[in-house]
Amino acid sequence: MTTDDLAWTAEEACQNAWPSPRQVLLEGWLLRASGGQTRRTNSVNPLRSGPRDPSRIVAAAEGIYRSLGQSALFRVPSIVAEMDGPLERQGYAAEGETCTIFADLADHRTEPDGTVELSETPSEAWLAARTAMNPTESADAAGSPYRQMVGSIVLPKAFAARRVDGALVAIAYGVIHDQLLVVESVGTHPDHRQRGHAARTVSGLMGWAKSRGIQGCCLQVVADNSAARALYRSLGFGTELSRYHYRRQPDAG
Incomplete structure (x- = not known):
């Protein structure tokens, strides 16, 4: 598999791991509109074999999002850099640079960890922990957009939670797509950070996927989040497959 092929597989895997309950196919583009605060599920996305110049659908996309x-928000992966120029010329400003990174699970070594629980569905405690760990996203975590999103995942999945002395201190979930594990929603309770809990939780998901014969793992991390990137490097995420950023519609007012 070429680097571009792997990057595209990761694109598709990440979309399936964080699906939008509402979406529209628009002339070869995927328009996602979940509501809530998450940009990934409220943006226009290119498809592997689709067009690269979004100019002809900008007006239609703006109309749909306005309704x-x-x-309107366009997600611009580095493997479709041709999107940038047309959007910039229409006044769309760039924001939110993110990296898609990869780890080879052949290199992953893990011992069974009795403190990491795995479940096919998120418990109420897991969802409550998500809210506590992401206060700025609390509406999404506790309300319908996030619940609808995780409820829309149809591929094999596992929700991981690490407990210490009975307290849930770290969470994450993983989804398997085409021999690739996607890790999402990694978080640690504010009172338990910098103690390795997130690393052990993600490691538990990686071990789960490896036991099912999965060969690689990817995740997406904000480009300037140095602490998170250091954590993931320690787990073997040493390859950057691609980056993406968003282009937002200029203020109509």
Whole structure:
């Protein structure tokens, strides 16, 4: 598999691991509109074999998002860099640079960890922990957009939670797509950070996937989040497959 092929597989895997309950196919583009605060599920995305110049669908996309009370947002992966120029010329400003990184699970060594629980569905305690660990996203975590999103995942999945002295201190979940594990929603309770809990939780998911014959793992991390990137490097995420950023519709006012 070439680097571009792997990057595209990761694109598809990440979309399936964080699905939008509402989406539209628009002339070869995937328009996602979940509501809530998450940009990934409220943006226009290119498809592997689709067009690369979004100019002809900008007006239609703006109309659809306007009907939902949102501004139009285009997600621009580095493997589709041709999107940038047309959007910039229409006044769309760039924001939110993120990296998609990869780890080879052949290199992953893990011992069974009795403190990491795995479940096919998120418990109420897991969802409550998500809210506590992401206070700025609490509406998404506790309300319908996030619940609808995790409820829409149809591929093999596992929700991981690490407990210490009975307290849930770290969470994450993983989804398997085409021999690739995607790790999402990694978080540690504010009172338990910098103690390796997130690393052990993610490691538990990696071990789960490896036991099922999965060969690689990817995740997406904000480009300037140095602490998170250091954590993932310690787990073997040493390859950057691609980056992406967003282009947001200029203020109509």
